[in-house]
Amino acid sequence: MSSENGQGAGAGGVPPEQLALIRESVRKAQAPRAKPRTWRGAALAKERPVARVLVDKGVLHLDRYFDYAVPEELDEQAQPGVRVRVRFGAGRHRVREGRREGGGLVDGFLVERVDESEYSGPLAALAQVVSTEPVLSEELLGLARAVADRYAGSVADVLQLAVPPRNARAEAKPSPDPLPAPPAPAPGPWERYAQGPAFLDALATGASPRAVWNALPGPEWADELARAVAATLASGRGALVVVPDGRTAARVDAALTAVLGTGRHAVLTADAGPEKRYRQWLAVRRGSVRAVVGTRAAMFAPVRDLGLVAIWDDGDSSHSEPHAPQPHAREVLLLRAAHAKCAFLLGSWSCTVEAAQLVDTGWALPLVADREQIRRAAPLVRTVGDADLARDEAARTARLPTLAWQVVRDALQHGPVLVQVPRRGYVPRLSCTQCRAPARCRHCAGPLEAAQDSGPLRCGWCGRDETAWHCPECGGFGLRARIVGARRTAEELGRAFPAVPVRTSGREQVLDTVPKAPAVVVSTPGAEPVAEGGYAAALLLDGWAMLGRPDLRAGEEALRRWIGAAALVRDHGAGGTVVVVAEPTLRPVQALVRWDPVGHAARELAERSELGFPPVSRMAAVSGPPDAVASFLDGAELPGDAEVLGPVPLPVTGPGPARRPGGPPPGEHWERALVRVPPGRGAALASALKKAQAARMARGGVEPVRIRIDPPDIG
Incomplete structure (x- = not known):
């Protein structure tokens, strides 16, 4: 029986649709609750319980992310970018896709947290969050991946170069508040160059010019670098300058202090010691300072809102990193300029062939003085x-x-x-x-x-x-x-x-x-x-x-x-x-x-273009015991246009400081082969060598085979 104005209503005049919703809510409330996800009896994080970790194992066949479960007690601490410790297979590395059984504790970085793992079995849990300081940003991780691909290396090896070791006392100290942007500087000695003032104006207005700068002789180069940094800061962006050694960094440091005052820039050199250097690095990462000058390792400095990357004297061998994957600071800064779409400045009294190539291809413009100015500044x-x-x-x-x-x-x-x-x-x-x-x-x-x-x-x-x-x-x-x-x-x-x-x-x-x-x-x-x-x-x-x-x-x-x-x-x-x-x-x-x-x-x-020499062509050196080099080259799927030169014997070295870094161990006979590819095929060559090395290591190859992209000493 229905009321006159409640046609089709249920008990108490409630419409059938609402009654169905009420019954469903009651059913869910009375149903037994599902057990929370656990790992060996321990509760896991309720949201995004899977952490993807980059373990600190610099071997190519492990150059990927591994999934771990996030315990509930580590939920707040385990955020992307922090340092963690996880259990990883030791010895034979009992590794399956997404799962580690046994093994010792190794360091790593938490890359991201997700809801589900692609691995269907149980996951090992994070053992420890070493620090809640997020030291690995998405931008730095992308740069590390690009550098690893460029040099046929692993991301873990690049991050060892990019992120300094942790210092607890430095982390505990708060960084100072950032200072407001300084005013745009006057051109000063940049007026000696025809396009110098225009280059500074472009930086100060937020543009991203790219220049190869042939500096005039004399001490003014440090002041000119400092003014380029100041112009970039005036636009609200950050700046990074990489120099060959600590003495040069001290000169740029003094010039920056004279132009900017104190508190606006950081100096990252090994001479500072681990605690001071890490404190300075944290100030950069936290955004307290927006300008950095430093030696080779500073090429990875996490400058916020990067507006300018600059390198002084790129031909100096100190810019070439001796540790795997042996990147060159110039190439890393070129990658950063491309990824961040920021300004680029390569300066030197001299000029390398790589710098000339940047101008020849039109990627960068020349920043030079006229001949009359050069004659006045140079000695006889x-x-x-x-x-x-x-x-x-x-x-x-x-x-x-x-x-x-x-x-x-x-x-x-x-x-x-x-x-x-x-x-x-x-x-x-x-x-x-x-x-x-x-x-x-x-x-x-x-x-x-x-x-x-x-x-x-x-x-x-x-x-x-x-x-x-x-x-x-x-x-x-x-x-x-x-x-x-x-x-x-x-x-x-x-x-x-x-x-x-x-x-x-x-x-x-x-x-x-x-x-x-x-x-x-x-x-x-x-x-x-x-x-x-x-x-x-x-x-x-x-x-x-x-x-x-x-x-x-x-x-x-x-x-x-x-x-x-x-x-x-x-x-x-x-x-x-x-x-x-x-x-x-x-x-x-x-x-x-x-x-x-x-x-x-x-x-x-x-001349090098005619002969097929670097940097017009790209080269890689493969060195090791003769049988290992031959086996490696036979198994590598090199690009079809690759040319293998050699192998030839490497000099037998002795112990002590005279031994060349990366050369054969004392008393051992090694050979080296050079692999050359035409312009535009460098990425394909690096990828092929990286895959071949990863496959070789996964098979348990015992004899060492070393790969170096763009070897500096090809004769």
Whole structure:
């Protein structure tokens, strides 16, 4: 029976639809509750109970994420980015997809938390959250993955370089509050460059210009870098500067303090010690400071809202990381500039072939001064060649040519004199005795080497013998290799100028600065101290010891070392003079005389393009015991256009500091093969080598096989 106005209603006049909902609610309330998800009796987190962890195992076949259960007591602490400890298979690694049984505790990073695991079985639980500080951001993880793929390495290895070890005391200290953005700086010394003020304006207005900067000689480069950083901060963005060593970082630090004041930037160098460096790193990650200057490891600094990445002197070997996967700071910053769409600045007194390639492809624009400005800022450069040495009795008896002696004598009346002497241990390559052109293989253009048993010449790349070499430049048949020792340079100069103090700067003790009083400063390349007011003169001795190195970059490196020393000398108007002892007809010497490192790099790039040399082509070195290298190359699915050069024997090394990092163990005979691919195929080569190495390690290969993308010493 229904009411007049309640047609179709249920008991009490409730419509059937609502009655059905009420009955369903009652049924759910009376039904027994489901048991919470547990792991070995322990309750798990109610939301997103699965943690994906990147374990700190730098082996390629384990370069992936592993799923772990999140216990309820760790729910709040186990957030993405924190450090954790998990149980991971030890010994044989009893590993199945998503599950670990037994094993010891290993460190790792919690990457993300999800609702379900792709693995259907029970999961091991997180053992510990080491710290609630989220040190691994999504941006840093993406960069680590890109670097690992670029260099055929593992993400865990990259993160060991990118994230410093934890320091509990540093974590416990709060970071200061960030300061407001500074005003845009005045151009200052950037006005010496035609496009300098425009470059600063672009940074200050939030644009992202990309430039290769050929800095003028003198000390102003640090101030120019600081102003570029200040302009970026003025736009509300962050900035990162990577330099080769602690001495250079100290100079940029002082310049940043002068331009920005204190509290706006952090210095990340190994000299600071683990606690201070980690505290500075945390201040950057937390956003307390937006500008960073540091050495090689700072290339991964987690700067927020990155607006500029800059590198100074990218040709310095200190920018190349010796630990796996051995990335180069320049390439990492190029990846960061591409991913963050930020500005890029590569600066140096000299110019590498890689920098010239960035300009040649149009990816970056040149930032240079005009020739008149260069002539005013550079010192006078004079040369002493082989013909001069042959006629000079003083040079034959004391290794100090008459011209050099006269320049030193006159310059010591006005200030200190720098004498650059190559390091001991430089090994020369073979070259034509007439025109000095490098002796190269007719098959692959690799460097020819003399056999120790007086046998035929042999290529250092492909290993072929060369029995009938002649110079393709001049037709000559003679070869030369010249090593000049430098052990007694300081003593010889001390005897030549007994009234003047002689200081040395090198491996045992590196001087940072010297006073402006007259003195002779003998230094190895890269250890030259800065003189107050600049040096009155510089001598660059034994040029063939650097030009004759068995290295593709011998000329480029010699010019970089020479310009690095000459840039510390006063300009020509103030009487600054540089004397280089090397054949004046050689390309690097001519580039020094004209002060034209950019032109030298452009010509080197064109020559390498014709010969298929890096950086136009991409190369990888595969080294290890002969059987292991052969087996690895046979099993690798290399790109179809890859060319394998060699293998050739590597020198047998002995124990101690003379052993080359990454070389064969003492007493073992190793071989190295070079794999070359055309432009644009570098990613395919790295992927193929990484897959082959991962498969080899998964099979339990015991003999070591080492892979290095873009090896710096290919001869």
